[in-house]
Amino acid sequence: MAAASGRRTGRRPGPTRTRGAILDAARTAFAARGYDAVSVRSVARDAGVDPALVHRFFGSKERLFVAAMKLPVAPSALVAAVLAGGAEGVGERLVRTLLTLWDRPESFAPFLALVRGAVDSEAAATMLREFLTREVLGRIAAVAAPNRPEFRASLAGSQLVGLAMARYIVRIAALADADREELVAAVGPTIQRYLTGKV
Amino acid sequence: MAAASGRRTGRRPGPTRTRGAILDAARTAFAARGYDAVSVRSVARDAGVDPALVHRFFGSKERLFVAAMKLPVAPSALVAAVLAGGAEGVGERLVRTLLTLWDRPESFAPFLALVRGAVDSEAAATMLREFLTREVLGRIAAVAAPNRPEFRASLAGSQLVGLAMARYIVRIAALADADREELVAAVGPTIQRYLTGKV
Numbered sequence: 565m566a567a568a569s570g571r572r573t574g575r576r577p578g579p580t581r582t583r584g585a586i587l588d589a590a591r592t593a594f595a596a597r598g599y600d601a602v603s604v605r606s607v608a609r610d611a612g613v614d615p616a617l618v619h620r621f622f623g624s625k626e627r628l629f630v631a632a633m634k635l636p637v638a639p640s641a642l643v644a645a646v647l648a649g650g651a652e653g654v655g656e657r658l659v660r661t662l663l664t665l666w667d668r669p670e671s672f673a674p675f676l677a678l679v680r681g682a683v684d685s686e687a688a689a690t691m692l693r694e695f696l697t698r699e700v701l702g703r704i705a706a707v708a709a710p711n712r713p714e715f716r717a718s719l720a721g722s723q724l725v726g727l728a729m730a731r732y733i734v735r736i737a738a739l740a741d742a743d744r745e746e747l748v749a750a751v752g753p754t755i756q757r758y759l760t761g762k763v
Numbered sequence: 764m765a766a767a768s769g770r771r772t773g774r775r776p777g778p779t780r781t782r783g784a785i786l787d788a789a790r791t792a793f794a795a796r797g798y799d800a801v802s803v804r805s806v807a808r809d810a811g812v813d814p815a816l817v818h819r820f821f822g823s824k825e826r827l828f829v830a831a832m833k834l835p836v837a838p839s840a841l842v843a844a845v846l847a848g849g850a851e852g853v854g855e856r857l858v859r860t861l862l863t864l865w866d867r868p869e870s871f872a873p874f875l876a877l878v879r880g881a882v883d884s885e886a887a888a889t890m891l892r893e894f895l896t897r898e899v900l901g902r903i904a905a906v907a908a909p910n911r912p913e914f915r916a917s918l919a920g921s922q923l924v925g926l927a928m929a930r931y932i933v934r935i936a937a938l939a940d941a942d943r944e945e946l947v948a949a950v951g952p953t954i955q956r957y958l959t960g961k962v
Binding site: 566636676679680682683684689692693701712714717718719721722723724725726727729730731733734735736737738739741746749750751753754756757758763 | 769771822877878879881882885888892895896900911913914917918920921922923924925926928929932933934935936937938941945948949950952953956957962
């Protein structure tokens, strides 16, 4: 952000406003066209800046999406950290990592916004589906057993999203009031079976 | 509906309009005050009819809620049918019964409306939480193992809601395109463990 940007276009007063224009263009594009059809290049064009500048600010389409949606962490980084420990115990680690993140309301808020969009509009559901499929489930599938890895990763995702719905949105008392480690112990084996057991 | 109603009040022209007035009053009351604080008596008062008439039309607060929210079936009836087979295999039967219901878009629509409300507003989330806790999870808990039955039923609920989100709302391909029985085989054991296994 502190880099000397705007040189190439000269149309904007500084990097902060340029960054804001890129994020505005990205939000509009993702909302209208989903995740897959949008590229760093098309967002740069929409924002009237050089694609190299978008790359310099955000590094990748995923990071651009993460910044545009104000996610507290890039899913690829989070998943990579969880998967680094290997397949054994990955179910518990995944549940623990997500609950640790989501237990902070300000970190759950952007996730809630994505879910809210998806239940409110087809376009937002498409955007979320494409983002999850490409950037999250595909990475989780890499650690899953070789038969039907996408099905396995999607089952795991369904349990994790349902847990978030029940604990943070509908706030079912038995789950909202549970200690994080109780949920890790209860739900971890489900994720583990989906990823590496018999499904 | 065809019963000679309206006799007691004499203020309304016929049973259909009376029934509609009761449902309107029920929707307003549930949305504003949640499920627990509303009674058949209070809805009758709001609608300007005798409570006995509401009982005659709907039979119970649950049935009144089911009619007001246009649910295709009363959860108590659905859960009773599933639980009639006993604890063995209850996980698979619960998944099969719900997917059979939800695979029809017109039967999923009122469920989607409840979820949409819950992610959009605190009041609707409270209404859904109170309804699920009192009329659905409590009944499922009756078949669960004696240690922590509400926790068990809530875990099962979280997986079922997450499956609905992933298959019907976000439409993750691997789950949206899966055969019902594939999902019964994959998710049934999760529900079974939550209800009767080690959690």
